Amino acid sequence: MTATTRSPVPATARPTAAPASDRRARKAARRRQLAACGVLMTPFFALLVTVFLIPVGTAVYLSFYSDDQPGLGFGPERSVFVGLRSYAAVLTDPTFLGGLGTVAVYCLIYIPLMVAGALVLALLLDSGAVRLRAWAQLGLFLPHAVPGIIAALIWLYLYTPGISPIIDLFAGADITVDFLGVHTVIPSIVNIALWSNLGYNMVVFYAALQAVPREVIEASVVDGAGPVRTALQVKTPLVRASIVMVAMFTLIWALQLFTEPVLLSQSSPMINSRFSPSMYIYDAAFTRNNYSLAAAASVVLLLCTIALSYGVTRWTGRADAQEVR
């Protein structure tokens, strides 16, 4: 599937009844365009094949085979077809299922908070009631420029007794908080992710809201709708495409949960090395060197991602259809 084997047709050329010389010239032009299209696309598709298609294929292949190394790893390595054995091993492994459960809880807390929070902030900024709007936006956006691992580092210190001014503040009021306890560790991770991405998604929503025609909003004000009703019943439905996009990307990123828990695991016994599916994959591949198990877990994670993304688009598609009716 290389770019050059495809046959581009100029988007602008319209077939008309024309003399043969014209047709020949058009054919030559089309060939030139085909070549140019191939040149422009080849670098990207070369990357797509090497760092995407082949790895995905390899992951699927590895999940069905197992390297049996006879005699303590000496002698020739042979790949043995084991069918669904690795999948059975992954899906009956309580630590993997626990990781899936953790991510499910994490998504259920994180995604609604993120989408609602970013949308509310964007609507507030769009309402015209906010002073120093540009500065507020810049402040909210700032954490996006902080790399994920550093965001996790900052919050880890803010969660650490002895260093954290927050814990001191609570201690002053005679409240002891343990941000990395059994019940607080997932909300603590949600907080890090929320802090990092809230401002970015707010900017996406704000940009979409700015594109809503002013007449629509004026009409709703003339109809007697207050600012809250205008925001929720007029503006929000008009930026649904952005809401779906943000929800989708947030979901895809949330399912990959890795950086924050890995860093926090350095300081919290509540996070083990198989806390999330991604950590499970890393642990299986690079600590236990069980490639087929890691590959099977990867494919399961991939299938979950595809299924949930498809679910989001289907669900919003149905909402679309209802609106038309």
Place this chain on the structure above:
Amino acid sequence: MSATDSTLLRPRLLGRTTVNAVVLLSVLYTLLPVLWLVLASSKDRDALFSSDLLSLSDFSFGQNLSDLFAMDGGLYGRWYLNSLLYAVLGAGIGALVSVACGYAFDKYRFRHKEKLFGLVLAAVMVPQTVLALPLYLMASRTGLVNTFWAVFIPVLFNPFGVYLGRIFSQGYVPDEVLEAARMDGAGELTAYVRVALRMLGPGLVTVFLFQLTAIWNNFFLPMVMLSDQDLYPVSLGLYQWNSSASVSPEYYPVVITGSLLAVLPLILAFILLQRFWRGGLTAGAVK
């Protein structure tokens, strides 16, 4: 008359205050941790644990800074250069590659085009953790594991950039302009480089910034691929130092100061290129 006015005005005033209070609280939520990082980076180890952040009596930012670059034989400076190399070069090449492909998707017609574009969009969804093990195995088979290329080549791949490139091409490059260039006898690629690429400028900058952020943030791939500390990017290096800090606390001030420095390039890039990416985001969000 005045009575009805004031009853009408009061909830609005109240609403305005509430709105501003909510926004102010949110801004404090996003800013205070960064402020903490700035303050903490000026404290020595003892002051850090004595939690008297606001006192300036023991200002030791300069000391922390020289400690940072002296620690472990100046590894931090090395990591910083590595990160810059991975991120700036990777995002530059990656953005050019993705935007060129997006432009071709927009301006040329060929069989199975939408199916192929669907494949590109599908690639956006695939988690990096799924690709890491096979990429590692491929790199170790080709002898690239634990080299610059093992991290650099995979980060060039940016399918979302192709999606954005197609949208920008639709929005910024009118077909008539290309047609005019063709009439003037310009070849297809000349027209792209001389005419279209210039119009795609803001889009290119947006894709570049997205990718710069992603590569600067990249943590999982280097962790899988690299064992040589000299090749680490800042993110992985700080992670490593932080894991040493629980045993040897002299690492705490260095990790904090190092984190502060690692935040600066992206903030700088976002501020300098603000004019471009704001426009770019709008295009991405509306379509």
